[in-house]
Amino acid sequence: MSQKIKKFLDxxxxxxxxxxxxxxxxxxAAFALELQTDSLISGILNRAGMxxxxxxxxxxxxxxxxxxxxxxxxxxLCGVLGAVLSIAMNLTGWQxxxxxxGLGIVFAIIAGYIYGLLLNRVKTQEMLIGTYAGFSVVSGxxxxxxxxxxxxxxxxxxxxxxxxxxxxxxxDTFDKILNNFLLREYNGIEVPWxxxxxxxxxxxxxxxxxxxxxxxxxxxxxSNPRFAESCGINVDGMRIIGTILSTVLGAMGILVYAQxxxxxxxxxxxxxxxxxxxxxxxxxxxxxxxxxxxxVIIGTFLFQxxxxxxxxxxxxxxxxxxxxxxxxxxxxxxxxxxxxxxxGGGE
Amino acid sequence: xxxxxxxLIDISKDYYGNQVLKKVNLTVQPGEVHAIVGENGAxxxxxxxxxxxxxxxxxxxxFSGQIIFDGEPVNIDSPKxxxxxxxxxVHQEFMLLPGFTITENLKLNREIxxxxxxSKFLGDKMKSLDMESMRKDAxxxxxxxxxxxxxxxxxxxxxxxxxxxVEIAREIDKTNMKLLVFDEPTxxxxxIEADLFLKAVKKLSxxxxxxxxxxxxxxxxxxxxxxxxxxxxxxxxxxxSREEATVEDMxxxxxxxxxxxxxxSKKVNNGSQENILEIRNLKVDMPGEVVKNVNLDVKKGEIxxxxxxxxxxxxxxxxxxxxxxxxxxxxxFKGSKxxxxxxxxxxxxxxxxxxxxxxxxxxxxxxxxxxxIAITAIQVQGKFLTKILxxxxxxNTKIREHANKTIKELDIRCTGxxxxxxxxxxxxxxxxxxxxxxxxxxxxxxxxxPTRGIDVGAKKIxxxxxxxxxxxxxMTIVITSSELAELRSICDRIAIIYDGKLEGIxxxxxxxxxxxxxxxxxxxxxxKEVS
Numbered sequence: 001m002s003q004k005i006k007k008f009l010d011x012x013x014x015x016x017x018x019x020x021x022x023x024x025x026x027x028x029a030a031f032a033l034e035l036q037t038d039s040l041i042s043g044i045l046n047r048a049g050m051x052x053x054x055x056x057x058x059x060x061x062x063x064x065x066x067x068x069x070x071x072x073x074x075x076x077l078c079g080v081l082g083a084v085l086s087i088a089m090n091l092t093g094w095q096x097x098x099x100x101x102g103l104g105i106v107f108a109i110i111a112g113y114i115y116g117l118l119l120n121r122v123k124t125q126e127m128l129i130g131t132y133a134g135f136s137v138v139s140g141x142x143x144x145x146x147x148x149x150x151x152x153x154x155x156x157x158x159x160x161x162x163x164x165x166x167x168x169x170x171x172d173t174f175d176k177i178l179n180n181f182l183l184r185e186y187n188g189i190e191v192p193w194x195x196x197x198x199x200x201x202x203x204x205x206x207x208x209x210x211x212x213x214x215x216x217x218x219x220x221x222x223s224n225p226r227f228a229e230s231c232g233i234n235v236d237g238m239r240i241i242g243t244i245l246s247t248v249l250g251a252m253g254i255l256v257y258a259q260x261x262x263x264x265x266x267x268x269x270x271x272x273x274x275x276x277x278x279x280x281x282x283x284x285x286x287x288x289x290x291x292x293x294x295x296v297i298i299g300t301f302l303f304q305x306x307x308x309x310x311x312x313x314x315x316x317x318x319x320x321x322x323x324x325x326x327x328x329x330x331x332x333x334x335x336x337x338x339x340x341x342x343x344g345g346g347e
Numbered sequence: 348x349x350x351x352x353x354x355l356i357d358i359s360k361d362y363y364g365n366q367v368l369k370k371v372n373l374t375v376q377p378g379e380v381h382a383i384v385g386e387n388g389a390x391x392x393x394x395x396x397x398x399x400x401x402x403x404x405x406x407x408x409x410f411s412g413q414i415i416f417d418g419e420p421v422n423i424d425s426p427k428x429x430x431x432x433x434x435x436x437v438h439q440e441f442m443l444l445p446g447f448t449i450t451e452n453l454k455l456n457r458e459i460x461x462x463x464x465x466s467k468f469l470g471d472k473m474k475s476l477d478m479e480s481m482r483k484d485a486x487x488x489x490x491x492x493x494x495x496x497x498x499x500x501x502x503x504x505x506x507x508x509x510x511x512x513v514e515i516a517r518e519i520d521k522t523n524m525k526l527l528v529f530d531e532p533t534x535x536x537x538x539i540e541a542d543l544f545l546k547a548v549k550k551l552s553x554x555x556x557x558x559x560x561x562x563x564x565x566x567x568x569x570x571x572x573x574x575x576x577x578x579x580x581x582x583x584x585x586x587x588s589r590e591e592a593t594v595e596d597m598x599x600x601x602x603x604x605x606x607x608x609x610x611x612s613k614k615v616n617n618g619s620q621e622n623i624l625e626i627r628n629l630k631v632d633m634p635g636e637v638v639k640n641v642n643l644d645v646k647k648g649e650i651x652x653x654x655x656x657x658x659x660x661x662x663x664x665x666x667x668x669x670x671x672x673x674x675x676x677x678x679x680f681k682g683s684k685x686x687x688x689x690x691x692x693x694x695x696x697x698x699x700x701x702x703x704x705x706x707x708x709x710x711x712x713x714x715x716x717x718x719x720i721a722i723t724a725i726q727v728q729g730k731f732l733t734k735i736l737x738x739x740x741x742x743n744t745k746i747r748e749h750a751n752k753t754i755k756e757l758d759i760r761c762t763g764x765x766x767x768x769x770x771x772x773x774x775x776x777x778x779x780x781x782x783x784x785x786x787x788x789x790x791x792x793x794x795x796x797p798t799r800g801i802d803v804g805a806k807k808i809x810x811x812x813x814x815x816x817x818x819x820x821x822m823t824i825v826i827t828s829s830e831l832a833e834l835r836s837i838c839d840r841i842a843i844i845y846d847g848k849l850e851g852i853x854x855x856x857x858x859x860x861x862x863x864x865x866x867x868x869x870x871x872x873x874x875k876e877v878s
Contacts, residue, residue: 208740211740211741212738212739212740212741213725213726213729213732213739213740213741214739216722216725216726216741217726220711220722220726223711223713223714224707224708224710224711224712226671226704226707226708227707227708227709227710227711229670229671229690230669230671230690230700230702230708230709230723231690231694231722231723231726231727232690232691232692232693232694232695232723232726232727233726290713
């Protein structure tokens with residue numbers, strides 16, 4: 001019996017068990033502090049859905065052997081650019097969301113290709129180089145946001161000056177377009193079915209791709225490049241495909257994130273957006289070499305649940321000023337650090 | 348007879364139950380040049396590692412037997428102890444600091460120092476180097492060897508031969524040196540350098556230093572060695588003095604073993620006259636196994652063996668043809684030229700390859716058996732696929748069906764087609780590799796080192812399997828192996844590669860002496876002498 005339990009624990013992974021125990025602890029605290037659990041659960045569902053596609057973007061890059069995509073900001077910027085252009089075109093609603101996606105995907109394919117070429121030149125260092133490539137591109141785009149000749153009053157500073165605002169409200173474009181689609185309430189718990197339907201659709205697409213000939217070739221190239229080469233697979237090509245897919249998912253992911261948040265964040269906001277996604281998939285049990293959809297779903301839920309529950313709990317425990325904000329930052333970065341120590345794999 | 352400098356008594360060593368040395372006895376006199384010859388894997392290097400106290404020996408459970416050095420039983424448990432006792436070793440790989448001069452390398456960690464103003468106050472650590480006397484010592488050591496190179500040159504950029512001499516000079520510069528061990532010292536030297544080196548060896552032995560000399564080059568052995576010990580499969584199979592030894596004797600002792608020839612039914616016409624593969628001027632840049640210029644024909648329906656000692660390039664041939672290492676030259680398969688450096692082209696034309704690096708190149712260790720078996724066929728031939736909306740999806744049912752069939756046919760011992768190959772034994776892993784190759788239904792199958800790292804029982808099964816593929820399916824097979832006995836048991840012809848070139852082709856029942864000579868590169872020399 002104890003053998004069986006141990007086997008189960010080994011398989012499930014100690015990382016996840018530790019995180020789940022911590023989460024349960026927070027929930028007990030939340031109960032004890034008489035916080036509203038239904039709003040907490042709604043919050044978890046919302047936050048997890050919001051971040052899921054960004055985490056999903058890690059899957060193709062891990063499978064193709066470039067490791068965790070620390071340069072996810074490249075894809076994120078493509079999505080943001082798509083959204084900015086759709087606003088500039090004065091589109092609204094679904095039209096705005098779809099056009100933003102369409103443009104974002106096109107930019108992401110181009111950017112992902114170039115980024116993939118870069119990663120092929122720095123094999124075994126992809127993650128470090130990727131981080132800084134992401135940082136540089138974010139900074140480069142900061143200049144673009146200032147210099148770009150956009151005229152839409154929704155985006156430029158209301159009191160004049162140059163450039164786009166730091167946050168652009170999506171109120172009359174595609175704010176909550178997925179979240180409010182098929183939104184249902186059960187005993188005060190809000191479940192955004194539309195958002196999850198969209199997520200399931202994308203997860204399914206990624207899963208189907210992994211069953212295709214190209215998908216299998218990509219996974220082979222990722223798990224053993226020498227083996228793949230001996231099977232006649234173009235390893236560098238597969239790595240580029242993986243990077244493109246990851247970048248495209250990054251672009252689509254930020255649009256899901258933005259519609260749920262209600263704002264488009266420009267300038268430095270995308271700088272650190274790769275880290276929560278990286279942390280989530282690692283907590284989910286992925287390693288640098290292996291990742292699956294299950295890792296994405298489990299990881300995103302655990303990671304976001306921690307953040308959602310930790311904030312009100314610390315708020316209640318430490319009501320003074322912004323001390324709770326400090327604690328929140330410590331907790332969220334602490335989880336990221338913990339996840340990164342699990343980078344070798346949680347199997 | 349003087350007191351022996353080194354005596355080994357009943358030295359045995361096993362690596363995890365795999366016996367590599369069996370009761371080896373060896374005696375070396377002061378000033379004697381003692382050669383140890385044997386095939387790869389005969390146990391020579393293990394013996395040297397024991398004498399020098401290398402950590403690899405003690406990390407794997409030590410050895411049994413006794414070493415008597417200079418008349419006393421000694422316990423050499425680290426290279427440091429060996430050095431203190433007066434044993435020096437010149438390694439095959441150079442252990443030199445490239446940016447330092449020859450003198451500095453020679454004197455590394457044994458620098459001659461002198462006092463200066465600061466050291467008088469701050470102690471010995473602050474002493475400065477006495478470059479002048481270090482140079483003198485270095486010069487002396489180099490002169491002993493008869494090498495005329497400037498002792499102040501940096502090691503970086505020196506020709507390999509000179510690096511080898513610097514290594515030797517470093518050893519002889521140690522004042523208490525009594526025994527020097529050379530591990531294949533001439534392998535990297537040119538002929539002239541080798542001559543120079545052998546002269547130096549003689550000089551050293553005249554000064555009373557005993558020398559243990561491991562080599563395959565039988566001619567050199569004849570030139571310098573006073574006594575010769577031949578090791579085969581971890582046992583001493585012959586002790587010869589130079590006067591009584593001949594190259595032929597040594598070759599026979601080195602190779603000779605009982606041959607269990609698997610009897611073939613001669614129904615299939617093996618070795619028809621038609622060439623299925625013609626290799627011309629093949630050069631392959633595979634590190635450690637460089638192919639320099641190989642011309643070789645493979646006849647349709649035969650089993651061709653490629654043998655030779657490690658490092659001579661036999662493994663590079665198949666790897667080069669299959670596009671895994673940069674290759675140049677011309678390879679004609681079934682009448683048409685194949686594109687080199689392109690694995691896809693080689694595979695799609697009907698060649699398949701079972702790599703010698705089973706765990707590195709041959710398998711996806713964490714994937715299932717069925718995936719391993721199917722993957723090349725999926726990618727190269729589009730097998731097991733179905734098209735939905737223009738996208739090729741993999742049909743798991745078909746893969747499962749094929750995997751089950753193959754597992755049964757090849758008798759792969761596993762819990763099912765979904766088991767990860769990492770959990771299989773070496774022999775069964777090898778069968779998965781072969782299964783992957785034959786799923787391609789190739790006309791020509793390259794198999795490299797098919798029995799490396801698998802146990803004796805599994806070896807026979809793998810060889811029988813290859814024979815069956817050849818006999819029943821008419822597959823042409825090229826086997827590359829370091830184990831000559833294994834090649835002789837199933838091949839129709841055996842090509843021996845020496846120094847990146849084809850030395851000769853022999854029938855499997857040829858004389859041991861011929862095989863030995865060819866592998867040691869002496870065959871063409873002998874032929875020259877005769878003609």
